[in-house]
Structure formats: structure tokens, C-alpha cells
Amino acid sequence: PQPNPQVGAAVKAADRAHVFHSWSAQELIDPLAVAGAEGSYFWDYDGNRYLDFTSGLVYTNIGYQHPKVVAAIQEQAATMTTFAPAFAVEARSEAARLIAERTPGDLDKIFFTNGGADAVEHATRMARLHTGRPKVLAAYRSYHGGTQQAINLTGDPRRWASDTGTAGVVHFWAPYLYRSRFYAETEQQECERALQHLEDTIVFEGPQTVAAIILETVPGTAGIMIPPPGYLAGVRALCDKYGIVFVLDEVMAGFGRTGEWFAADLFDVVPDLMTFAKGVNSGYVPLGGVAISGQIAETFAKRPYPGGLTYSGHPLACAAAVATINVMAEEGVVEHAANLGAQVIEPGLRAIAERHPSVGEVRGVGMFWALELVKDRETREPLVPYNATGEANAPMAAFGAAAKKNGLWPFINMNRTHVVPPCNVTETEAKEGLAALDAALSVADEHVR
Numbered sequence: 001p002q003p004n005p006q007v008g009a010a011v012k013a014a015d016r017a018h019v020f021h022s023w024s025a026q027e028l029i030d031p032l033a034v035a036g037a038e039g040s041y042f043w044d045y046d047g048n049r050y051l052d053f054t055s056g057l058v059y060t061n062i063g064y065q066h067p068k069v070v071a072a073i074q075e076q077a078a079t080m081t082t083f084a085p086a087f088a089v090e091a092r093s094e095a096a097r098l099i100a101e102r103t104p105g106d107l108d109k110i111f112f113t114n115g116g117a118d119a120v121e122h123a124t125r126m127a128r129l130h131t132g133r134p135k136v137l138a139a140y141r142s143y144h145g146g147t148q149q150a151i152n153l154t155g156d157p158r159r160w161a162s163d164t165g166t167a168g169v170v171h172f173w174a175p176y177l178y179r180s181r182f183y184a185e186t187e188q189q190e191c192e193r194a195l196q197h198l199e200d201t202i203v204f205e206g207p208q209t210v211a212a213i214i215l216e217t218v219p220g221t222a223g224i225m226i227p228p229p230g231y232l233a234g235v236r237a238l239c240d241k242y243g244i245v246f247v248l249d250e251v252m253a254g255f256g257r258t259g260e261w262f263a264a265d266l267f268d269v270v271p272d273l274m275t276f277a278k279g280v281n282s283g284y285v286p287l288g289g290v291a292i293s294g295q296i297a298e299t300f301a302k303r304p305y306p307g308g309l310t311y312s313g314h315p316l317a318c319a320a321a322v323a324t325i326n327v328m329a330e331e332g333v334v335e336h337a338a339n340l341g342a343q344v345i346e347p348g349l350r351a352i353a354e355r356h357p358s359v360g361e362v363r364g365v366g367m368f369w370a371l372e373l374v375k376d377r378e379t380r381e382p383l384v385p386y387n388a389t390g391e392a393n394a395p396m397a398a399f400g401a402a403a404k405k406n407g408l409w410p411f412i413n414m415n416r417t418h419v420v421p422p423c424n425v426t427e428t429e430a431k432e433g434l435a436a437l438d439a440a441l442s443v444a445d446e447h448v449r
């Protein structure tokens with residue numbers, strides 16, 4: 001497409017005048033005006049093209065503008081753009097069927113929401129009503145969404161401003177060997193001690209007060225910490241022992257991101273409730289949901305579930321989900337994510353880590369990778385302090401700017417960069433992105449002691 005700086009300037013001006021952006025000091029941001037996107041790339045109005053190693057906010061799992069999904073949305077719009085949630089509608093029925101076929105165990109009923117946060121709201125509500133207990137335990141180093149309950153459950157600085165009315169929310173430490181809270185030196189020690197800590201938390205909170213434990217199967221925004229073998233099975237066992245509902249949040253980890261349809265499949269674990277959003281339809285139309293076990297569905301078989309949304313199972317969003325899931329199955333996107341992750345991304349990142357003293361750890365699976373950047377590999381001091389802004393965050397900002405200059409749009413959170421391209425990124429694109437990342441990390445190296 002031809003560059004068109006004038007249109008770009010108008011788009012930017014209207015944005016700056018009228019759009020109020022998420023999580024931001026409105027006058028301190030400078031959003032890029034985006035002209036278009038296709039596959040793994042997007043471009044601005046000035047002729048710059050970027051390889052998107054963020055998949056938007058880790059949701060365009062089949063890239064931008066997949067023609068089959070675009071066509072399915074157009075067709076649905078032409079036939080039935082919308083219809084109220086109380087009716088049986090083809091796109092909604094089919095989306096629920098395709099999702100239930102893929103969710104683990106007997107999670108066979110699907111409650112549709114508009115996105116991830118409201119899926120978390122409803123999962124925790126269902127758990128409280130099912131058990132009659134008030135509390136939900138959630139991990140530090142987690143993200144569960146921006147609505148009141150979801151942000152209270154979140155374990156990162158974004159929750160602080162909303163830490164009012166947090167009754168019934170208790171945080172605990174999940175495993176994270178690289179920065180162990182448990183003086184652990186092996187995965188096995190980390191696993192055992194994290195489980196002991198969780199059981200102590202349950203016992204001291206009073207098991208009869210705990211409705212649910214919610215965990216991201218693989219924590220995403222918080223740093224892609226793959227749980228050690230046995231941890232999630234151990235949490236499942238604690239939930240069974242104390243009659244607690246186990247909620248896995250797969251909003252980011254689900255739909256191919258880890259090289260499985262759901263990350264739960266990597267660990268052979270079956271939760272009682274599972275939240276999803278993002279990759280379910282590559283985010284082409286807002287959609288999320290909760291997959292519900294037979295037992296919890298039974299609670300609401302004769303008793304009404306006290307919750308709903310005008311757009312629950314919106315036909316346009318569900319048609320996009322049906323097309324996306326079919327595309328993923330037909331094109332082998334999930335297998336591709338597993339294979340490319342193991343054969344190209346992982347070895348590429350490990351080679352990069354050898355060249356760059358700023359890389360403290362490489363971890364991940366599938367199309368879900370994090371590089372932890374440090375000032376000192378020995379002490380593991382982060383390249384920037386926790387929750388740094390402004391001058392304190394300058395090294396990460398400089399790294400990000402260098403990546404963009406090289407045509408790579410990087411995902412950056414605190415002292416980490418995540419490598420989370422679309423799950424159908426090609427090998428050539430992945431290698432192009434790794435080369436750009438490699439070059440940009442030289443800027444981070446300048447801040448190593």
C-alpha cells in the first residue's frame with residue numbers, strides 16, 4: 001500500500017483529541033497510527049512495516065485478516081448479524097460444539113462472554129455459588145483482566161489502584177524457579193515447596209471458606225513461567241482434598257499458543273472451570289467464555305444461574321470462532337506452533353542468549369516465549385526495577401526502540417521481552433524476527449554491569 005502521511009496525521013490527531021487509552025497517562029503516550037495489517041505484519045501511514053511479535057495483545061493466533069475468517073464474518077453479517085442470547089442460533093451452537101470438543105475432560109458446557117475479564121468474573125461467581133464459600137485464591141505474578149473482580153485477582157501492579165472491596169481475594173506464590181520464593185534449586189523442590197505453601201494458605205484461610213483457586217495454566221503477561229512437572233496435578237489434588245473448584249485461566253495460553261489446543265493438555269490436568277478468549281477467534285470480534293464441568297453445570301440445571309450478558313454468544317463473534325477453529329484444524333496451526341517453537345524459536349533464542357549477556361533466562365513452549373533481561377547474570381538483578389517508569393525504565397525503552405527500528409514490534413513487560421508471534425508465523429518470518437531481536441539486544445547489553 002502507498003504511504004499516506006496526511007491520513008495518518010488525521011487519524012493520530014482525532015485519536016489524541018478523543019480516544020481515552022487503557023492503562024495510560026493520556027498525555028504521555030504516542031500511539032502509532034496503523035494503516036493496515038495482514039498475516040504476521042502491520043504497517044503505518046509512513047511506509048514502515050513491522051513484524052508483529054506480540055500478536056496484538058497475544059491474541060491474533062492465526063495472524064491478521066485470514067481470508068477464510070474474514071469471509072465467514074462477512075457471510076454471518078449478511079445473514080444474521082446479531083440475535084439475543086436466549087435463542088438457539090447456528091453460529092453460537094456450532095462454536096460451543098467445536099470448543100467443547102476440544103476442552104479437556106467433561107468441560108462440555110460453554111458460557112459465552114465478551115472477553116477474558118468477564119469470563120473470569122463468571123467463573124469465580126459460578127465457583128462461589130457452587131460451593132457456597134466466599135474466597136478465591138489467586139497467584140502473585142498473574143493477570144486475569146481489568147474488571148473489578150478480575151483486577152483484584154490479578155497479581156501485578158495494575159491491581160493496586162483498584163484494591164478496594166477485595167473481600168474474598170487471597171494471593172499466594174506460584175512456582176518460579178528463576179526467582180524462587182522457596183529457596184529452591186531444582187524444579188522438583190520448587191514444585192513441592194510451592195504446593196506446600198499453597199496448602200498452608202488453604203489451611204490458614206480455612207478450607208471451608210475457599211471456593212476456588214484460579215491459575216493461568218502458563219502465566220502469560222507475568223512472564224511465561226512454565227509450571228514444573230507435577231505442580232498443576234498437585235493443585236488439582238489439593239482442590240479435590242478440600243472441595244475447592246479449580247479454575248484454569250486459558251485466555252492467553254489457550255487455542256494453540258503453547259502448541260496444544262489448551263495448555264492444560266500439556267500437563268494432563270482437567271480443571272472444573274476454564275476461561276478462554278483471545279485466540280478463540282483470533283480476536284477478530286470480541287469473544288470469551290467459560291467452559292463448565294458436568295458437576296458445576298448440574299448446580300445450575302434446576303436453579304437459575306444469576307448472570308448474563310446482552311451479547312453472550314454474539315453470532316458475529318461465534319461465526320468468527322467457528323471459522324478460526326476450522327482454519328486452525330485444517331491448516332495444522334496447533335502442530336505448527338509446537339514444531340516451529342521446538343525447532344526454530346527455542347534454538348534461535350538459546351543461541352541469542354549465548355551472544356547477549358543481558359539475557360538471564362529463556363523459557364517457554366510453542367509460540368509462547370519470554371526472555372528475562374538482567375544487569376548481571378550471576379545476581380539476576382533485573383535490567384530495570386519492578387514496575388519501573390520513566391528514566392528507571394530507559395534500558396527497556398531503548399531496547400524496544402531498537403527493535404522497532406529493525407522492523408520488529410516487540411512485546412515488553414517490565415524487564416522481559418516475550419516472543420509471541422502468531423501461531424502460524426512462517427519459518428522465514430520467525431527467523432527474520434529473531435535476527436531483529438538479536439540486533440536489538442545489543443542495546444540492552446550496554447546496560448549490563
Ligand code: PLP
Pocket residue numbers: 057114115116117118120143144145146216220221249250251252253277278288
Ligand atoms: N486472563 C488472562 C490470562 C489474560 O492474559 C487476559 C488478557 O490479557 C485476561 C484474562 C483478560 O482478558 P480481556 O482483556 O479480554 O478482558
